Amino acid sequence: MFSIRFTSRTLAAAMVAATVACADSSSPTSPNVAVAREDPLASLSEGRGAFQRYVAIGTSLSMGVASDGTIEASQEQSWPAQLARMADREITQPIIGGTGCRSPLLAPLTSGVRLSGEAAGANPATLSCAELKSGEVSLVQNVAINGATTFNALNTTPENVTDAGNRQITQRVLLPGHTQISSLEEQNPKFVSVEFGANELLQVRSGIAIEGVTMYPYSAWAPLYTQLVDRAAAATKYGLIVGLIHDVATIPGFRRGSELYADRNTFAAAFNVTIAGDCDGSNNLIFTPVVVPTAVARGAAMKRNDTGPYVLSCAGGAATAQDFILTPEEVASVNTLASRMAAHMRAEAERVGFAYFELDELFRSDFKPPFSVVQQMTSTTQPYGAYSSFDGVHPSALGQRVVAEAAARAIDARYNFGLSAQLIASR
Numbered sequence: 001m002f003s004i005r006f007t008s009r010t011l012a013a014a015m016v017a018a019t020v021a022c023a024d025s026s027s028p029t030s031p032n033v034a035v036a037r038e039d040p041l042a043s044l045s046e047g048r049g050a051f052q053r054y055v056a057i058g059t060s061l062s063m064g065v066a067s068d069g070t071i072e073a074s075q076e077q078s079w080p081a082q083l084a085r086m087a088d089r090e091i092t093q094p095i096i097g098g099t100g101c102r103s104p105l106l107a108p109l110t111s112g113v114r115l116s117g118e119a120a121g122a123n124p125a126t127l128s129c130a131e132l133k134s135g136e137v138s139l140v141q142n143v144a145i146n147g148a149t150t151f152n153a154l155n156t157t158p159e160n161v162t163d164a165g166n167r168q169i170t171q172r173v174l175l176p177g178h179t180q181i182s183s184l185e186e187q188n189p190k191f192v193s194v195e196f197g198a199n200e201l202l203q204v205r206s207g208i209a210i211e212g213v214t215m216y217p218y219s220a221w222a223p224l225y226t227q228l229v230d231r232a233a234a235a236t237k238y239g240l241i242v243g244l245i246h247d248v249a250t251i252p253g254f255r256r257g258s259e260l261y262a263d264r265n266t267f268a269a270a271f272n273v274t275i276a277g278d279c280d281g282s283n284n285l286i287f288t289p290v291v292v293p294t295a296v297a298r299g300a301a302m303k304r305n306d307t308g309p310y311v312l313s314c315a316g317g318a319a320t321a322q323d324f325i326l327t328p329e330e331v332a333s334v335n336t337l338a339s340r341m342a343a344h345m346r347a348e349a350e351r352v353g354f355a356y357f358e359l360d361e362l363f364r365s366d367f368k369p370p371f372s373v374v375q376q377m378t379s380t381t382q383p384y385g386a387y388s389s390f391d392g393v394h395p396s397a398l399g400q401r402v403v404a405e406a407a408a409r410a411i412d413a414r415y416n417f418g419l420s421a422q423l424i425a426s427r
Helices: 044-053 072-076 079-086 150-155 164-173 180-186 202-206 218-235 257-262 264-271 288-304 328-352 373-378 397-415 420-426
Strands: 054-058 191-195 238-243 254-256 273-275 285-287 310-312 355-358
Touching: 044 054, 044 191, 054 079, 054 180, 079 397, 150 180, 150 218, 180 218, 191 218, 218 238, 218 328, 238 328, 238 397, 254 257, 257 264, 264 273, 264 288, 264 373, 273 288, 285 288, 288 310, 288 373, 328 355, 355 397, 397 420
Parallel strands: 054 191, 191 238, 238 355, 273 310
Antiparallel strands: 254 285
């Protein structure tokens, strides 16, 4: 029997995943990259020289967001920062001071709070945002921004940002009048990384998977992406494009209904929650960072009132229902669009001669431990496994290391910079 104390904020914590803006199933094979070129100038020394002027543009993944927050510790472990260190360089970043912007979630998730003490599920637009450690905005090499889309990379400046939840962080990353791509161009980089596309899809966590509603239409996205790559390629001869995952089911926070059903006895004994029979054998994907804490909080409230148990159903509602459940048909729709986008990214990388790898390197099924409601709700270190942070979407420092290593292998396959040798030396 488990004894768990729930705060009044626990139910609010259940909704936190709706505010996560990130990141973004193949077998664990080597990345799909182009054949290494035979240019004798593509040496280790040249690679290190290129990374002296390395500029990263991208989303929360490249920014180093972890546990739904941005803070110095996670920024320092972002994959661009780890990649630069493989070339014996340090990339400059907009380091956030204090408790972050926004402040990351605390574990165990039953606490329902962030590092700042604010409610985990509070409206992102109302959450605190600490100032930069430097005290002022400057032109930095890592200008990736939480929640950014390809459109944002081309068009969004601190003055015109419309996302209230990310307005303050944008104003701490970009100089006035600057976009991510113009910030890249202004620095005359020798090497760039381009990581976008995940935020065009991640709203499907809500359980709604409709192109043009929660998924950016491919026909509108593809020309924007080509424009972004063209501008990056015009600024430098060396670059890396990061592709997408091919199966949304590999995201740590997604679990099949059948996995919850297998843990039904613990749900009942520890949390006053009954897992409905419709979960037995269900292939529906449940976004557990929302669904499970909601059920646990309601089960606890019912127990205090000597009622219950709360019944958790795995049946998906209408296609337009925000139920945080994806049916197999909805999963197929998401995966089809993700694969089309990844194919376009790969083709663009080949067209301009950039290195390429896909995030299947990180979101691998063998990185997900067996589902356990006790681990998710009570673990103080790994609610979703070793490679994920506390939000079930963004990677931990170890997960960021996986991305950096995949990037290094892809870069070596294209340019023969010798970064892979650093992987062995740094272990």
